[in-house]
Amino acid sequence: MSNILVGVTGGIACYKIPTLCRRLRDKGHDVKVIMTESASKFVTPLTFESVTHNMVYIDDFKENEEPDNIYHIDLVKWADVFVIAPATANTIAKIATGIADNLLTSAVLAKPAEKPLIIVPSMNSIMYESIQNKKNLYRLSNEYGYNIVDPVVGNLACQDVGVGKLPEPEFLADTVHEKIISAGDYKDINFLVTAGATKEFIDPVRYITNRSSGKMGLAFCDIIKRKSGTLKLICSDSIKTDYNAVFVCSAEELFEKVKAYVENTDILIMTAAVADYRAAKYSDNKIKKSDSNIFLELTKNPDILKELTSYKRKQQVFVGFAAESENLQKNAMKKLMEKKLDMIVANDISRRDIGFDSSENEVTVFFADGRVINIDKASKQKIAEIILEYAVEIYRNKKKIS
Ligand SMILES: Cc1cc2nc3c(=O)[nH]c(=O)nc-3n(C[C@H](O)[C@H](O)[C@H](O)COP(=O)(O)O)c2cc1C
Structure with a gap:
């Protein structure tokens, strides 16, 4: 069993993430969720609390129930793997430039280098193909070494058809699980x-x-x-x-x-x-x-x-x-x-x-x-x-x- 930290940002594909959390728990993992303020407008924290059986983290500053904790540090220390799904164009841009203005983006910067970060972009296809977004994703993958799971082609919420759709939660759960299994690959060396x-x-x-x-x-x-x-x-x-x-x-x-x-x-x-x-x-x-x-x-x-x-x-x-x-x-x-x-x-x-x-x-x-x-x-x-x-x-x- 591993500890998986799921970062949820404010994209329409948020509705798929409670299922992702369920599938990860079905595989025996403990799951904690960080949401951005925007994400909490799409799916309530209560939904994630119910499926993960853990409290949901949104604000680093709010009076918290665990006053000894500094969430953006403690959560990434706790996690074996950090997954951001869906990752909005906005959060991708912040991570690319090192902005840390909320709990999620601060946690990304506080993540120890040896822990994997999997980023799953999802957005309208024109946003996805924009030069800015492409450059930012290139940076995350090639300069920072994060794992990007590409979005798939399909009917988008905005009624366009194109690339930008979040892969199905079952596929994402398998991808994260495989990453965890491969994490032990060198333990005898x-x-x-x-x-x-x-x-x-x-x-x-x-x-x-x-x-x-x-x-x-x-x-x-x-x-x-x-x-x-x-x-x-x-x-x-x-x-x-x-x-x-x-x-x-x-x-x-x-x-x-x-x-x-x-x-x-x-x-x-x-x-x-x-x-x-x-x-x-x-x-x-x-x-x-x-x-x-x-x-x-x-x-x-x-x-x-x-x-x-x-x-x-x-x-x-x-x-x-x-x-x-x-x-x-x-x-x-x-x-x-x-x-x-x-x-x-x-x-x-x-x-x-x-x-x-x-x-x-x-x-x-x-x-x-x-x-x-x-x-x-x-x-x-x-x-x-x-x-x-x-x-x-x-x-x-x-x-x-x-
Ligand atoms: C109905 C609606 C759907 C949205 N869907 C997406 C989306 O799928 N992907 C995306 O990158 N941004 C989407 N946005 C824009 C983001 O919510 C916006 O950029 C927000 O600032 C993201 O904040 P966050 O990155 O802190 O979560 C959507 C906005 C609205 C109002």
């Missing part, structure tokens, strides 16, 4: 994720680093957690995260930590951008400015993935990343072979719209068995989700064989 840029100190105040933000690695963590995998995250000390991470600074420190944790790992996702070189000599004191040029000698850092080849067990799956500005395929394939990886994810860093510090990416994945797949531009969460599916498939096949 130990993941080790590295993320962010290493820092190589030259003196106590200066260091060499790179542009990696760690967002790709954190996107992997979100999906692993969402699917109940066991996660160990080793990341740069400049990354802010709620995950219980081991923080490191230099490539050597990262290597030490990876060596310590890799034994107990089934799938290693090595997104950290590791400096190839460090200062040959660290100065204990701040290097003073002088009139002449100074030369910095660099020495090679360990190539972590290459070094790890001697630690790798047959059943383990290692996924590497290659940020390339030229000869993407050739360089990625070389790394894949040399480092005995199962998969390498290559991205073209010469493009400004994707990659470093962006919330989107577009990658090519090369596999040890010769397969090559392209993943079109999408949110880093979507990309992480696809890559993990491949990595887990390889891991499960290896386990079957051994």
Whole structure:
């Protein structure tokens, strides 16, 4: 049994949502409902209270029966899955821009990243096809990684025929239920994720680093957690995260930590951008400015993935990343072979719209068995989700064989 939070906004399809709540309860789930003020004009809170056997939440500010609670925080903490159905064009636009002016939109912003949000738009077909609405939905899906369930074509309440109709409650209940089942998909797998840029100190105040933000690695963590995998995250000390991470600074420190944790790992996702070189000599004191040029000698850092080849067990799956500005395929394939990886994810860093510090990416994945797949531009969460599916498939096949 899971906890499902249903957000209801002011669309004509509201009348279908009590049935959705019933179907979810029939499947054994506990259901709580947040309504917008507009939604409460279409269906009364009493209807939802009757079908869910829980109180209905509309207003964050009203004197509530549970004074210790802050609803927009507590409800998303309680929920395993958050579904918004129907989602009006208005609420979709608010979510796309981060507006939090009612309980429902505030709850969306307060939702921990690893919890799935399913959004089911429903409206008149001209509204649905409007550029504004299309752009907003694109953003929700591709930039924020939310799950959109497309409306279907049919007779609309406004007597038009077109796209915009809410799918039937039975179909929606199955969709939500499947999401919950797949949430446990990785519960038998130990993941080790590295993320962010290493820092190589030259003196106590200066260091060499790179542009990696760690967002790709954190996107992997979100999906692993969402699917109940066991996660160990080793990341740069400049990354802010709620995950219980081991923080490191230099490539050597990262290597030490990876060596310590890799034994107990089934799938290693090595997104950290590791400096190839460090200062040959660290100065204990701040290097003073002088009139002449100074030369910095660099020495090679360990190539972590290459070094790890001697630690790798047959059943383990290692996924590497290659940020390339030229000869993407050739360089990625070389790394894949040399480092005995199962998969390498290559991205073209010469493009400004994707990659470093962006919330989107577009990658090519090369596999040890010769397969090559392209993943079109999408949110880093979507990309992480696809890559993990491949990595887990390889891991499960290896386990079957051994
Ligand atoms: C009779 C009626 C039906 C409506 N149906 C829809 C609808 O299906 N989808 C939609 O996006 N907006 C619909 N609207 C407009 C929304 O109710 C309106 O944009 C409202 O501000 C939405 O508020 P909310 O997003 O906070 O729930 C309808 C309005 C009325 C009066």
